[in-house]
Amino acid sequence: MDVLTLVLFVIGLVLLVVGAEALVKGASKLAAGIGISPLVIGLTIVAFGTSAPEMAVSVSSSLAGSADIAVGNVVGSNIFNVLFILGASALIAPLTVSRQLIRLDVPIMIGVSVLAFLFGMDGNISRLEGIILFAGIITYTVFLIMQSRREKLAKDAAAKDEFAAEYSEKPQGTSGVLKNIVFIVVGLVLLVVGSRWLVDGATAIAKSIGVDDVVIGLTIVAAGTSLPEVATSILASIRGERDIAVGNVVGSNMFNILSVLGLSGIVAPAGLPVAASIQNFDMIIMMIVALACLPIFFTGLEIKRWEGAIFLLYYVAYTVYLVFNATGHAALPTFSNIMLLFAVPITVITLVVTVVGEMRLRRTTASV
Numbered sequence: 001m002d003v004l005t006l007v008l009f010v011i012g013l014v015l016l017v018v019g020a021e022a023l024v025k026g027a028s029k030l031a032a033g034i035g036i037s038p039l040v041i042g043l044t045i046v047a048f049g050t051s052a053p054e055m056a057v058s059v060s061s062s063l064a065g066s067a068d069i070a071v072g073n074v075v076g077s078n079i080f081n082v083l084f085i086l087g088a089s090a091l092i093a094p095l096t097v098s099r100q101l102i103r104l105d106v107p108i109m110i111g112v113s114v115l116a117f118l119f120g121m122d123g124n125i126s127r128l129e130g131i132i133l134f135a136g137i138i139t140y141t142v143f144l145i146m147q148s149r150r151e152k153l154a155k156d157a158a159a160k161d162e163f164a165a166e167y168s169e170k171p172q173g174t175s176g177v178l179k180n181i182v183f184i185v186v187g188l189v190l191l192v193v194g195s196r197w198l199v200d201g202a203t204a205i206a207k208s209i210g211v212d213d214v215v216i217g218l219t220i221v222a223a224g225t226s227l228p229e230v231a232t233s234i235l236a237s238i239r240g241e242r243d244i245a246v247g248n249v250v251g252s253n254m255f256n257i258l259s260v261l262g263l264s265g266i267v268a269p270a271g272l273p274v275a276a277s278i279q280n281f282d283m284i285i286m287m288i289v290a291l292a293c294l295p296i297f298f299t300g301l302e303i304k305r306w307e308g309a310i311f312l313l314y315y316v317a318y319t320v321y322l323v324f325n326a327t328g329h330a331a332l333p334t335f336s337n338i339m340l341l342f343a344v345p346i347t348v349i350t351l352v353v354t355v356v357g358e359m360r361l362r363r364t365t366a367s368v
Helices: 003-033 038-050 052-063 067-092 099-120 127-150 153-167 173-209 213-225 227-238 242-267 276-301 305-327 332-367
Strands: none
Touching (some): 003 213, 052 173, 052 242, 067 213, 067 227, 067 305, 213 227, 213 276, 227 242, 242 276
């Protein structure tokens, strides 16, 4: 691996972040200017825009025949989004969780995670399965738009306050519209160029250090393409807009599976191959992580600091496992036993006790 490859890899990451920011800014303000509600902007354009790097990388990887990076990027990004981004954001300040997320969006995220696992069980996501996934994101978006039209203006007041400063400014005449269109076009161009350099650099790095494309896709590429989500959620947490931090991650995860994985399966010449290691381990972790959101979100309708710390620790453990497994490290068996026999059971018991305590508290409060 030469220095130029490493430089292009880093520049690719930078272009992805800058491109996503330009795309989100232009699309959000343009949408607000033509009358789309701030709630829909937040759940779709903002969340989907921050997932644009995943889309660019996975689709370009599929076309280039690097299926392991394409699939690993989606699965790794979803794991990274929940464990790292929500964990880091919650450490800054406990994150508010809306009831809609618990009742609707998180169950949908769990469902599409299971669907992706089922589609990948045969080792390939076919073009038809890709179409089904992509149709899901269209259906979800249409549902949100229809739902927003039924809601009264008063119910959207909180969402309007959160997005007004950055996303709800209406373009001033033709020049404002053209300005936002320029932002969108520039963002897309940067995403395409950045994704190409990132994929080429990641592939070269994988070959030079002896790590396969699966691990690179699950770690370096996944974390790199999730940088917009990192910036959006952590900044929202710092600003006190803590429900935005959670909604951004949940929306991005659904977009990753339905749109990114779906479109990648559609454009791949012979479907999208899914590596056995991803089928048997990483997709299962993705489902478990999605499922873990329900009890944690349910308790107090927030993600507490200690719960954020648990998320972060599990992401570190997941990454360590991938590296140990890829390099055949002698500490792998010991590390696996510690996680399976001690860490995981203790976490499950803690969550069960916390949820039971929360349910008893709510019953007591309701009966008073």
